[in-house]
Amino acid sequence: MTLQEKFEKLKEIIKELDSVAVAFSGGVDSTFLLKTAQDVLGENVVAVTARSSTYPEREFKEAQQFAESIGVRHIVIISEELEIEGFSKNPTNRCYYCKHELFSKIQEVAKGEQVKIVLDGSNFDDLGDYRPGMRAAKELKVVSPLKEAGLTKENIRVLSKDMGLPTWNKPSFACLSSRFPYGQEITPEKLKMVELAEQFLLDKGFRQIRVRHHGDMARIEVEKQEREKFFDLELLDEVGHKLKEFGFSYVTIDASGYRTGSMNEVLSEAEKQ
Structure with a gap:
């Protein structure tokens, strides 16, 4: 499948969802996903960013600035992972606890905004690493359209550059x-x-x-x-x-x-x- 075919598939997936809340960190993947969702669904998109002690201030400010620059509805929530029972002990499935908490809170926001589906920015490359957070996404029926469309990190960078997104060459970030x-x-x-x-x-x-x-x-x-x-x-x-x-x-x-x-x-x- 060519890059353009993957991109078209992504837009088709998003279009069928009608209205979405995007888990938006301001990173390469979620920025690309948010802008594409806005291009496809217009006002039926809301960006949700979680603030916590595991999320640097510089990342939050960049996310805030981008959301403002494209005029998307942007809701900021508090998701303090250290308050989740068991998280601070840092077990091997730590990311499961974090993502379950995060996606549950974003689903609450989506319900309040009368939005049907929560999206996250997992991409096709994430299938090759240990990602316990993806189990939480699956359990809570969070949709990962970048992964479904077969888009890799490099694909997303190329498309982001074509779209003029400031994150196309942003370094990868993890909490x-x-x-x-x-x-x-x-x-x-x-x-x-x-x-x-x-x-x-x-x-x-x-x-x-x-x-x-x-x-x-x-x-x-x-x-x-x-x-x-x-x-x-x-x-x-x-x-x-x-x-x-x-x-x-x-x-x-x-x-x-x-x-x-x-x-x-x-x-x-x-x-x-």
């Missing part, structure tokens, strides 16, 4: 809870350490970064082509000093660089069930 090894307790203080560290590195010009929180140690992942920046000893000293200011005792650079779902690499198949 800050994904920075912690399974079984390590997640707290507001630890989340703030990660957010400050990642914002500092972004301000230093790094594009795609993760600061993984291993107790008192920070493990920094950057894109493979950006690893050489750390040969600048002044920068290396500054990064080490700053992250210690944020609360880490030790700061390390991951030699393998950034990769999606690196915390899942240690899971056995049984743990992924």
